[in-house]
Amino acid sequence: MFSYYGSKSRVVNLYPSPMCDKIIEPFAGSARYSLRFFEKDIILVDKYRVIVDVWKWLQQCSPKDILSLPVLKLGESLDDYNLSIEEKRFLGFIVGMGLSYPQKTCTSFAVKSNQGIKGCLKKCADQLYKIHHWKIIHGDYECIKNICATWFVDPPYQHGGHKYRYGNKKINFNKLAEWCKSRKGQVIVCENTKADWLDFRPMTKMKG
Numbered sequence: 238m239f240s241y242y243g244s245k246s247r248v249v250n251l252y253p254s255p256m257c258d259k260i261i262e263p264f265a266g267s268a269r270y271s272l273r274f275f276e277k278d279i280i281l282v283d284k285y286r287v288i289v290d291v292w293k294w295l296q297q298c299s300p301k302d303i304l305s306l307p308v309l310k311l312g313e314s315l316d317d318y319n320l321s322i323e324e325k326r327f328l329g330f331i332v333g334m335g336l337s338y339p340q341k342t343c344t345s346f347a348v349k350s351n352q353g354i355k356g357c358l359k360k361c362a363d364q365l366y367k368i369h370h371w372k373i374i375h376g377d378y379e380c381i382k383n384i385c386a387t388w389f390v391d392p393p394y395q396h397g398g399h400k401y402r403y404g405n406k407k408i409n410f411n412k413l414a415e416w417c418k419s420r421k422g423q424v425i426v427c428e429n430t431k432a433d434w435l436d437f438r439p440m441t442k443m444k445g
Contacts, residue, residue: 275367
């Protein structure tokens, strides 16, 4: 639906399919795993208020709302357009593609991406129907009850997670490891290279 740092868009098909009817993403971000299995009972949780607000705003949007948004050109600013705060936040993730917080100025990375900004907006508009039934919560991962579900845990990386608005400095990874191991149901935990707070194994090689 929108670009985000650490998104699993290029590798989401390599993860196991959910074994449970409910999927919970405690570090939601752009929720690529949930989007793949959107028909499930989805719960997204994120500590970053902006992410939660963008998801909730998208739930209220129509395809027409998304397709009527401006297609920025390289160097243009969102401040050049009469947009609501919600529209600016959503577009901010798209024009700053691959970052962990909304940008104002359209980057070359966004313009030269495979889809381009217009393609990103169309893809989002085409997927809006997938998220109407989702439950979206602003909060810390520890606020979620331990229920039987497929838990897709994709926290800020132990090494490199400082780029997130709520980075890795305040995460007790040993505590998070025990929390992950205590979940009921199926647990899928993602990380980057060198992480050692769980017994991680390489899944695939990626550029960047």
